[in-house]
Amino acid sequence: MSRLSLDLPAVLRVLGRIHLLIALAQLAPLVCALAYSELDVAIALLASMATAASVGLVLGGARSKTAPLYRREGILIVVAGWLSVSLLGALPYLFSGGIPNLIDALFESASGFTTTGASVLVDIEAQSHAILFWRSMTQWLGGLGIIVLFVALLAGIGPGARFLFRTEAPGPSAEILHPRVHDTALALLKLYLALTGILIVLLLLSGLDVYDAITHSLSTLSTGGYSPRGDSATSFSPLVQMLLIVFMLVAGINFTLLVTSLEKPGMLLKDPELRVYLLLAALATLWISYDLGREQLGNSLDAAFQVVSIITSTGYASADFDQWPDGSRAILVALMMVGGSAGSTAGGIKVVRVLLLYKAASREVRLTFSPNAIIPVTIAGQVVPRRVIQSAAAYLVLYVLLAVAATVFLTLPGRDLTTALTATISCLGNVGPGLAGVGPANHFASFTEIEKLLLVALMWLGRLEILAIAATLSPSFWRR
Secondary structure (H helix, E strand, O other), rough: OOOOOOHHHHHHHHHHHHHHHHHHHHHHHHHHHHHOOHHHHHHHHHHHHHHHHHHHHHHHHOOOOOOOOOOHHHHHHHHHHHHHHHHHHHHHHHHHHOOOOOOHHHHHHHHHHHHOOOOOOOOOOOOOOOHHHHHHHHHHHHHHOOOHHHHHHHOOOOOOOHHHHHHHOOOOOOOOOOOOHHHHHHHHHHHHHHHHHHHHHHHHHOOHHHHHHHHHHHHOOOOOOOOOOOOOOOOOHHHHHHHHHHHHHOOOOOOHHHHHHHHHHHHHOHHHHHHHHHHHHHHHHHHHHHHHHHHHOOOHHHHHHHHHHOOOOOOOOOOOHHHHEEEEHHHHHHHHHHHHHOOOOOEEEEEEHHHHHHHHHHHHHHHHHHHOOOOOOOOOOOOOOOOHHHHHHHHHHHHHHHHHHHHHHHOOOOOOHHHHHHHHHHOOOOOOOOHHHHHOOOOOOOHHHHHHHHHHHHHHHOOOOOOOHHHHHHHHHHOO
């Protein structure tokens, strides 16, 4: 007879610590509320912190017979952790009255933590400074990953730390830099902090005030795209826009590769995924620049900004690209699906999966006329194991099935196909804006509550790379 093989008390204990981390993170918007004399919001944040801390202490007190965490516990912690932090992250919106509806507050919170950047706010600038700061803060926390941050800050998890890191780190693979996964997570966190700090300083020197510099840095390095400004990045100077382009592009690169390249700079451009990522961005920028120039609808800076913003799934807007020619919009939709590099803060299918599946398809084409040939699939000179190819193919199949099913569901009430399709791709790829009814000049407030819950589910599925959540839905996951 099968029985539960999961150490649930151990899972609850780790979740409790993660909740305490969320409570601690709300100190930053609390300071912002006090600085802007938003006392009612400060009280709401204190209530939210108390709730998160209370839940964390209760869960953290769970007793476990077995100290170490293993693969199944790691998967469950990641999935349950993302669901619960999204719920806790909604409390500041609810308690402050900024977003009084529970589903809307959950949508905004989940969109923040998953770095999607889709919003139900009709008038962003009507919100308090502290709430908009928390909005950007959720994206920064979710960018590198709540669980990766947790692993970096707290040691002593046991062998489950490696599973936590591999399950949480975005992309088809998660490289380990150091023998101890804690050290790897800490190295990534240090780089993340350093890049965020550098961008804050540069934006301050470029003329932004402290509040705008911090909030946009938090949303840029996380490739989240939340802006406290109603017009996003439209009113920024060309210098500020160019800085955002550079740092969005960097945030879309594999962070493990960035850390390694600090010691071995030559490795950076030898990486095939990075070369394809930069090539896609360059070619798309060139074509859209030509398209905009021909139609007199924009310039090369507009093209470069939107290409980088979309391929990295940041979602900032420097122009209403929904008004651009169809060819340019089609390229942007394609980039929404591709996304950035594995191991980056970007969303999407990931460039390395596209590269891997292209090579696997090319091999199958060759085998049709040379069936006895031995043709391994290689990336960077390394043979890719069959299991990795199968995993990438399974991910793509699930991605397409989810995208088709969600699009059909969203069109049933009579919604136009462009809005339904790009809303689906945007949420599943953690991008933010889409086209038509969810374009950069619009919002997601018009969707029904059921539709918003579906889009939230797509955000979680996209952020957790689908397979982790699918695993927990299998009955065999819960049995030995």
